Amino acid sequence: MAVELTYQVKGGDFSHAGDASSQVKKVLKQLDIDPKKIKSIVIALYEAEVNVVAHALEGVIRVTVDEEKITMLLTDRGAGIPDIELAMREGYSTASKEVREMGFGAGMGLPNIKRNTDLLEITSEPGQGTTVKMVNFF
Amino acid sequence: MKISEVVRLTGATVVCGEEKTGHEVEKGFSSDLMSDVLTLDTENLLLITGLSNVQAIRTAEMADIQYILFTRNKKVTDEMVELAKENNMVLLETSFSLFKTSGILYHAGLKPVY
Numbered sequence: 353m354a355v356e357l358t359y360q361v362k363g364g365d366f367s368h369a370g371d372a373s374s375q376v377k378k379v380l381k382q383l384d385i386d387p388k389k390i391k392s393i394v395i396a397l398y399e400a401e402v403n404v405v406a407h408a409l410e411g412v413i414r415v416t417v418d419e420e421k422i423t424m425l426l427t428d429r430g431a432g433i434p435d436i437e438l439a440m441r442e443g444y445s446t447a448s449k450e451v452r453e454m455g456f457g458a459g460m461g462l463p464n465i466k467r468n469t470d471l472l473e474i475t476s477e478p479g480q481g482t483t484v485k486m487v488n489f490f
Numbered sequence: 491m492k493i494s495e496v497v498r499l500t501g502a503t504v505v506c507g508e509e510k511t512g513h514e515v516e517k518g519f520s521s522d523l524m525s526d527v528l529t530l531d532t533e534n535l536l537l538i539t540g541l542s543n544v545q546a547i548r549t550a551e552m553a554d555i556q557y558i559l560f561t562r563n564k565k566v567t568d569e570m571v572e573l574a575k576e577n578n579m580v581l582l583e584t585s586f587s588l589f590k591t592s593g594i595l596y597h598a599g600l601k602p603v604y
């Protein structure tokens with residue numbers, strides 16, 4: 353049993369931010385994953401999806417679910433993150449006013465992601481884009 | 491506290507989920523910051539917010555929050571109602587401010603998360 357899902361994300365498209373996370377949540381429910389695990393997974397994925405919408409030009413989300421884990425890979429094209437350690441700090445944010453009006457942009461997203469995932473790897477090429485890999489075990 | 495009691499105390503309108511106004515909420519959380527809402531690990535929670543947009547509904551969906559009270563006449567859009575219905579949520583609207591709404595419900599016994 354391996355389920356593979358792919359979603360396109362458009363930067364700046366706030367009205368659709370969360371569509372992919374919502375779809376993934378539905379799939380995980382169908383697979384009968386523990387609701388507490390589902391909540392952590394989709395919160396992390398949602399924050400990461402919002403980050404692509406808020407901070408990048410466009411991105412792709414690839415999700416693989418197998419017997420023991422879910423792997424979520426978000427690859428985007430955009431400004432990238434020059435200092436990942438700094439970006440991971442609670443409260444650090446470069447978000448625009450528009451992003452804050454959406455209820456985000458307090459610099460809590462990456463710390464939220466860290467808290468809700470078993471494995472988190474962020475790599476970024478400033479000026480090119482960012483890759484966020486998250487893994488949660490069931 | 492029953493949702494119907496929340497409605498009565500805040501003079502709220504039930505936008506959707508009328509059939510669930512007999513449900514109970516134990517705690518309330520007031521915030522316009524969705525990342526903050528996403529840190530909560532609380533069941534039977536009433537989210538009280540002045541942020542009326544699709545992201546408020548999406549956030550509630552991810553955080554397994556079923557009840558949202560929008561304050562200060564922030565009008566809920568059709569798109570929000572549609573999303574809320576898909577997720578079996580109850581949406582309420584009050585003309586009271588976030589501060590007044592929170593004060594009334596806290597005084598009436600709705601517990602804080604922290």
Ligand SMILES: Nc1ncnc2c1ncn2[C@@H]1O[C@H](COP(=O)(O)OP(=O)(O)O)[C@@H](O)[C@H]1O
Nearest residue numbers: 403407432439445446447457458459460461462
């Ligand atoms: N996909 C991304 N592309 C470019 N920058 C990003 C991305 N994700 C995060 N960042 C940077 O890291 C900062 C912190 O992110 P986060 O903790 O989610 O807070 P917020 O999104 O509220 O600003 C952002 O403000 C931004 O500068």
Ligand SMILES: [Mg+2]
Nearest residue numbers: 399403461462
């Ligand atoms: Mg963020």
